[in-house]
Amino acid sequence: MSVLSLGRRVDVHVHLSRYWPDLPRNSYRSDLEFTVPSLLRELDSQAIGFAVLLQLFLNPSPAEVLREGEEMFTKSGGRLLKTVTVDPTKGEAAVEETLSTWERVRDLVAVKLYPGYRTFYPHDPRLSPVYEFAHKREIPVMIHQGDTLDPNGQVKYARPIEVDEVAVRYRDVRFVLCHFGNPWIEETAEVVYKNSNVYTDTSGLLGNPAAPYFREQLRRAQRRLTNAIAAMGDARRVLYGSDWPLESIETAIGVVTGLDLPAEDKELILGENARTLFRIDAPG
Numbered sequence: 387m388s389v390l391s392l393g394r395r396v397d398v399h400v401h402l403s404r405y406w407p408d409l410p411r412n413s414y415r416s417d418l419e420f421t422v423p424s425l426l427r428e429l430d431s432q433a434i435g436f437a438v439l440l441q442l443f444l445n446p447s448p449a450e451v452l453r454e455g456e457e458m459f460t461k462s463g464g465r466l467l468k469t470v471t472v473d474p475t476k477g478e479a480a481v482e483e484t485l486s487t488w489e490r491v492r493d494l495v496a497v498k499l500y501p502g503y504r505t506f507y508p509h510d511p512r513l514s515p516v517y518e519f520a521h522k523r524e525i526p527v528m529i530h531q532g533d534t535l536d537p538n539g540q541v542k543y544a545r546p547i548e549v550d551e552v553a554v555r556y557r558d559v560r561f562v563l564c565h566f567g568n569p570w571i572e573e574t575a576e577v578v579y580k581n582s583n584v585y586t587d588t589s590g591l592l593g594n595p596a597a598p599y600f601r602e603q604l605r606r607a608q609r610r611l612t613n614a615i616a617a618m619g620d621a622r623r624v625l626y627g628s629d630w631p632l633e634s635i636e637t638a639i640g641v642v643t644g645l646d647l648p649a650e651d652k653e654l655i656l657g658e659n660a661r662t663l664f665r666i667d668a669p670g
């Protein structure tokens with residue numbers, strides 16, 4: 387398939403890794419295949435050209451993160467974009483070593499952090515070299531926010547308000563509050579409204595469509611997102627994402643298409659905002 391025939395939409399939040407053994411238990415459908423072709427089929431069914439493949443903190447080494455990302459990028463014909471992750475609780479030397487492996491890779495599109503799953507705040511001083519790297523490369527830092535799938539996570543580390551300090555300190559770095567900060571959706575709206583370098587994504591708000599209360603949860607999520615975006619007064623820093631395979635691409639697209647917003651704002655959310663943020667249309 388030529389790149390020109392791909393859909394304009396972009397999914398900013400998908401996962402696919404052999405280092406996430408829990409996937410079958412948590413995915414939106416128990417018989418789902420965790421393969422590149424299976425993911426691309428879902429993306430194509432919703433006219434999505436590219437997806438940002440977010441690496442997991444469970445990966446055994448920084449080098450393996452890069453190797454696996456490269457493998458998915460190649461297998462997808464360049465449609466699953468490459469990211470990296472780092473866990474600052476492993477210490478300053480480990481962070482430095484991780485960063486030195488990133489130096490070799492030219493086409494990274496984002497850094498992903500997992501506060502909440504791991505016990506650190508986004509303003510942890512051990513992350514300073516990570517934010518400096520993002521600044522130098524001009525790539526956004528995507529930060530897990532809100533509820534953790536793992537009950538051993540500690541959600542106090544994953545509140546949107548905790549990102550405000552670094553958003554102020556690193557004005558040249560763009561930050562993405564993942565999952566719209568759910569359940570702190572209003573708090574996310576404030577941090578995005580106040581800081582022009584902060585964005586949010588719509589991923590992972592729903593799960594299995596056969597679960598009890600799914601339709602009510604969908605309507606509730608759409609009401610809350612519509613209100614939050616109205617409070618922000620601007621849809622240009624809202625990004626569509628799914629969190630596949632935890633949520634189907636069809637469900638995730640439906641969250642956005644059902645928002646009570648002007649059609650042109652929904653098109654921004656579904657792809658145009660991400661194309662600008664991740665420089666998807668930039669030559670080279």
Ligand SMILES: [Zn+2]
Nearest residue numbers: 399401590629
């Ligand atoms: Zn995710």
